[in-house]
Amino acid sequence: MTVFRADRLVAGLAAAAFALTLSLDGVRGEGPIRLVPPEPAAGGTPPAAPSVDVRSGIEAQSLAGPNPESVGLLAAGSGGFGADLWDGSGRATVVRLIDRLPTDSASPALRDLMRRLLLTAARAPRGRPGDGDFVGARVRAALRLGDAAAAIALLDLRGDGDDPDRAEAEALLLGGQAPRACALAAERTAGPAFDPGWQKLLAFCQFLAGEPDKAAFTVSLLREDAADDPAFFALVDALSAGDPAAPAGLPDNARPVHLAMARMAGLRLPERLADHADPGVLRLIAEDAGMTLPARLDAAEKAEAAGALPTARLRSLYGEVTFTAEELDGALADPGRLAGPQGLALLLRVAARQDIPAARAEALAAGLEPADTPARQAQTARLVLPLLDDLKPTADLAWFVPHAVRAYLVAGAGDRALPWLRMLRGAARVDTAAADDLARLMPLARLAGGGLARGWRTADLARWRALAGEDPDAAALAARRTLAFALLDAAGETIPDAWWLDLLDRRVAPDAAPSNRVAWIGMQRAARARRRGETALYGLLLLGRGGPDAAPPLALAHLVRAFAAVGLEDAARAVAVEAAVARRL
Secondary structure, eight states: OOOOTTHHHHHHHHHHHHHHHHHHHTTTTOOOOOSSOOOOOTTSOOOSSOOSOTTTOOOOBOOSSSOGGGOBSBOGGGTOOOTTTTTTOBHHHHHHHHHTOOTTOOOHHHHHHHHHHHHBOOOOOBOOTTSOOHHHHHHHHHHHTTOHHHHHHHHHHHOSOSSOOHHHHHHHHHTTOHHHHHHHHHHHTSSSOOOHHHHHHHHHHHHHTTOHHHHHHHHHHHHHTTOSOHHHHHHHHHHHHTOOOOOTTOOTTOOHHHHHHHHHTTOOOOGGGGGTOOHHHHHHHHTOTTSOHHHHHHHHHHHHHTTSSOHHHHHHHHTTOOOOHHHHHHTTTOGGGGGSTTHHHHHHHHHHTOOSHHHHHHHHHHHHTTOOSHHHHHHHHHHHHHHHHHOOOOGGGGGGHHHHHHHHHHTTOGGGGHHHHHHHHHHHTTOHHHHHHHHHHHHHHHHHOGGGGTTOOHHHHHHHHHHHTTOSOHHHHHHHHHHHHHHHHHTTOOOOHHHHHHHHHTTOOOOOOOSOHHHHHHHHHHHHTTOHHHHHHHHHHHHTTTHHHHSOHHHHHHHHHHHHHTTOHHHHHHHHHHHHHHTTO
16 A cells, blocks of 8 residues: 555544543553563552562652652652752753663662662752753663663653653553553654654554554555564564564564564564563563573573562572472582572572571572672672571671671672671681681771771771782782772771882782773762762763773772762762672772
8 A cells, every 4th residue: 555645644633533542441441561560469469560669669759849850759868869969960961961871781889879860859950941851861761771660650750741752652661551652652643743663652552452454554654664673564464464473583672662562462572582682671571471481580680680670589480490309419519500500599499498507608608609790799699688687697607707798788788797797706806717807808898888897997907908918819919909998098098108109019000091081070070069960970971881890990989089079978888899899809
């Protein structure tokens, strides 16, 4: 069928009528297609689409005031950064920085900081019309982080925007609210402007509403414009003909509309999607009972690491893995198995079956040790927290204290490590080995702050330095000392001049300059002007996708100082601790 350009006016009128149908009757009474199945409630009944963050359980709230751009989900007392977070910053600058956030970072500290910045209820940065959509930028970034629930909650708090972004519709699809996504699609396609992305969503909505003729007309417009998306047209054919064959070449970066169409057609998603998908899609794969268990576990691990899947859900998926008696009995004899495929599932099973505390501690230590990246180490720690909490710090477990303290720190639960550190302090009075373990932990405890840092003395650092001097790798030793001294100096500790000169004499490799010098300069300027939110955004860009693990000590030290100067001490400590643990300080 040939469709003339003038016919787009007719298409616009049809879309407007479709929007009215949605607002009055919903979508044929069928309810939303859930791309991400909800968590079951305690009684087994699925809850409504969530309006809270999937990991922290935060509640949505709006900052008092007339500006709908000031909405947020976190107040100062519940993880937010306060109402003055964006004071002094321009909206155009903040929106551009948010759109550039490294949301694909594997760093738990950076991802937590990004989430808190995006969800804080605070006065919107100053700006004029045309300076960018502040809430829209936050919604887009939250969606890239895999937090569709938070993105929807922000949209609900703001209300109707003047110019809805396609990311808003994608958040609604991922959040199980297809009718609202379809209403946005109908609104955006009602005029003469032609946007292929909105038209694809409209075609899906027309199929969903049981209107295949209207969908065929919309698809014909897309074919006329030669939209380069063969997977979409294959999905259209599957829906039109009822053909269950999966389309060849479903893109690795498949968008929610592709996935919604595939689910409507009853198609099985290709398992390779987990190699490239964004966090929201990863959660979809993890929750898809039609996928193989290894594929679901692969997706679930990535989704949990990104904050898109509750840790408890990943833990329950691991419970579906079966092991032979020989595998369970031989796991501790061959700790390498705990680091291999399905290693975390094996670790949880082996540790849980140990009734004797010392045996459980041995299993946990064997599983925590092989973690090869900071992200994997943090994920392992989050998964074993319930098992770790069951252990009580007793004198016979003094050897396990370093494992417990580091696990609690990287899991973001440093306060729960305090009983273990107290026990080690007591043992150190009579046990030289315990005293050495305490000295090795004290710089890390000093960086973490709070109760863990109580009892810190400069003599502790001197003892740590002496113990670290036993490393035969001179270059690695110098690198660790450089990082430790730089971070502690930034945290307010006085490092003796002689120790710095000792590093100079060892000809330590010069510290690499930050790769993003614009972000470096921007962070310094924002910190001097006391612009807290802007300082944090530039700091996140400075560390980038590699996070604290890949950043040179000089950049980390400047970031810690800048964050502390504007009142972001907890974020500064989280970054410092992650860098220190990753480099085995």
